[in-house]
Amino acid sequence: MSAAAQTRIGWASVTPALLWTLVFFVVPFAAMGVASLFPEGASGLSLANYTQFFANPSYWLALVNSLEVTTLVTIISILLAYPFAWILAFVVPERWQRLALMLAVLPFWTSYVVRSYSWLLVLAEKGAFNSALLQSGLLSDPVQLANTRAATIIGFVHFFVMLLTLTIYANLKQLSPNYRKAAADLGASPVQAFIHVILPLTLPGIMVGAFLTFVLAIGDYITPQILGGNNELLLPQLIMMQIGRRGDFASASALSIILMLVVSIAYLACARWLKIERA
Amino acid sequence: MMARIASTVYAAAIYGFIFLPVAVLVLFSFQGTLFPIPPFNGPSLRWYHAVLGDARLTAGLTNSLVVAIVTSAIATILGFLAAWGFARFHLPASALLRGLITLPLTVSYLIIGMGLLIFFNWIGLPKSLMAAGIGHVVINLPLCFAIIYSQMGDHQANIERAARDLGAQEWQVLALVTAPILWPALFASFFLSMTFSWDEFVIAFLLTRFDTTLPVEIWNLLRAGLNPKTNAVGSLVFGISIVLAIVFELVAFRKRPQ
Numbered sequence: 001m002s003a004a005a006q007t008r009i010g011w012a013s014v015t016p017a018l019l020w021t022l023v024f025f026v027v028p029f030a031a032m033g034v035a036s037l038f039p040e041g042a043s044g045l046s047l048a049n050y051t052q053f054f055a056n057p058s059y060w061l062a063l064v065n066s067l068e069v070t071t072l073v074t075i076i077s078i079l080l081a082y083p084f085a086w087i088l089a090f091v092v093p094e095r096w097q098r099l100a101l102m103l104a105v106l107p108f109w110t111s112y113v114v115r116s117y118s119w120l121l122v123l124a125e126k127g128a129f130n131s132a133l134l135q136s137g138l139l140s141d142p143v144q145l146a147n148t149r150a151a152t153i154i155g156f157v158h159f160f161v162m163l164l165t166l167t168i169y170a171n172l173k174q175l176s177p178n179y180r181k182a183a184a185d186l187g188a189s190p191v192q193a194f195i196h197v198i199l200p201l202t203l204p205g206i207m208v209g210a211f212l213t214f215v216l217a218i219g220d221y222i223t224p225q226i227l228g229g230n231n232e233l234l235l236p237q238l239i240m241m242q243i244g245r246r247g248d249f250a251s252a253s254a255l256s257i258i259l260m261l262v263v264s265i266a267y268l269a270c271a272r273w274l275k276i277e278r279a
Numbered sequence: 280m281m282a283r284i285a286s287t288v289y290a291a292a293i294y295g296f297i298f299l300p301v302a303v304l305v306l307f308s309f310q311g312t313l314f315p316i317p318p319f320n321g322p323s324l325r326w327y328h329a330v331l332g333d334a335r336l337t338a339g340l341t342n343s344l345v346v347a348i349v350t351s352a353i354a355t356i357l358g359f360l361a362a363w364g365f366a367r368f369h370l371p372a373s374a375l376l377r378g379l380i381t382l383p384l385t386v387s388y389l390i391i392g393m394g395l396l397i398f399f400n401w402i403g404l405p406k407s408l409m410a411a412g413i414g415h416v417v418i419n420l421p422l423c424f425a426i427i428y429s430q431m432g433d434h435q436a437n438i439e440r441a442a443r444d445l446g447a448q449e450w451q452v453l454a455l456v457t458a459p460i461l462w463p464a465l466f467a468s469f470f471l472s473m474t475f476s477w478d479e480f481v482i483a484f485l486l487t488r489f490d491t492t493l494p495v496e497i498w499n500l501l502r503a504g505l506n507p508k509t510n511a512v513g514s515l516v517f518g519i520s521i522v523l524a525i526v527f528e529l530v531a532f533r534k535r536p537q
Contacts, residue, residue: 024414035397084289088290111520121303220387221481222481263386
């Protein structure tokens with residue numbers, strides 16, 4: 001077959017996917033960019049949707065809230081998941097590990113909306129948590145947990161502990177046991193071996209997991225809306241509110257682009273750990 | 280010894296945390312009264328009857344299945360063709376174009392949905408299951424492409440060459456040689472796409488109106504507050520997903536052709 005015919009077949013096979021991405025991803029994204037520059041009520045081109053973000057404290061606050069919640073979620077999830085993944089990888093006998101891991105991610109299989117709702121069942125004023133503590137006498141009055149930032153964080157941490165356990169476990173299993181042995185031979189205590197050998201070696205994996213957690217959490221609307229309620233808005237809630245209540249597509253577009261910029265900054269900050277390579 | 284005990288206690292606590300909401304969800308789906316809160320007074324199947332008798336929920340279930348199957352098939356086929364094209368032919372700017380196809384992976388669903396909402400609004404495509412399905416292909420295509428592309432090895436190229444030498448047409452090579460060899464990757468792509476489409480909420484929420492998917496119907500149910508019917512439909516989804524996961528486990532990992 002001639003080189004030209006080869007190239008023709010090659011183009012024919014990659015074109016459908018390229019076109020799909022172009023028409024339904026690149027063009028809509030550009031449309032969003034253009035829409036953000038034509039604010040409601042203004043005539044013609046204007047940056048008002050972006051300047052209002054810095055001028056209007058409630059918009060600015062949504063970003064601050066989002067960053068605070070997401071950072072807390074990322075840190076708590078890593079701190080909880082790391083020892084758990086360690087136990088699964090090094091304490092649980094080899095032949096039980098697969099089962100132990102599958103059990104650890106079982107609730108992944110409920111739908112995302114339902115998983116947030118099921119935390120509401122636990123945290124509600126008359127829910128499982130409060131009634132258990134009231135009955136046991138540990139509490140005299142129910143605690144307000146639903147519709148708080150704490151509820152949002154609990155819901156997020158639940159999801160990301162499962163996700164991070166998977167990634168950190170995979171990371172730990174890839175390490176040769178020789179590292180630990182060598183550290184021990186050279187006189188390191190288990191704690192020293194962990195801090196100076198294992199932790200640095202698993203850091204890239206942790207950073208990938210942390211980045212994933214940050215990106216998925218900061219863009220999520222469901223968990224803060226169901227568990228946090230409307231007392232305190234996160235950025236995705238603000239975006240949805242612009243469309244839902246006000247039908248203000250221009251402002252929602254501008255906020256979406258700001259959200260994307262935040263994610264891009266996070267990506268650049270982690271870029272040295274995030275080399276996505278293929279075989 | 281102390282370390283072992285500490286490990287066991289810690290692992291038990293994390294398992295407890297992971298399972299607590301799901302256990303509460305399933306338990307109170309069998310609640311006999313109107314509220315899914317303690318005390319438990321079941322077991323009763325009344326809320327399961329209510330779910331199966333709810334036309335909106337059963338329609339949502341069917342819609343979700345159809346959207347998941349159709350969009351996953353499209354994403355897998357497009358991803359497979361593109362992976363084959365990039366792996367087997369020398370195309371100009373290949374790295375850049377591959378990057379373009381995987382780009383949507385880095386953007387959150389909310390933003391993809393927003394962009395499509397504005398775009399469809401402009402071109403006059405009404406909100407519909409098809410609009411949401413287009414969005415689901417956008418989020419799943421990069422994934423399918425990446426999975427299949429990573430499995431395109433050189434030994435397969437040799438087998439394809441042999442087929443061509445024996446007189447096979449290009450489409451015959453693709454359908455009768457390449458696809459069967461890559462079947463585990465194709466299956467994994469299709470299955471993962473189905474899972475993501477099945478569970479996807481925000482794109483479907485933004486892009487559908489009357490006919491919608493199950494996650495959106497469940498969302499609508501949440502407006503009524505805590506309701507054992509939501510528990511029942513949630514438990515059903517959980518059950519269906521676990522059965523699918525077991526099927527995946529059996530098909531993809533037990534029968535790996537060597």
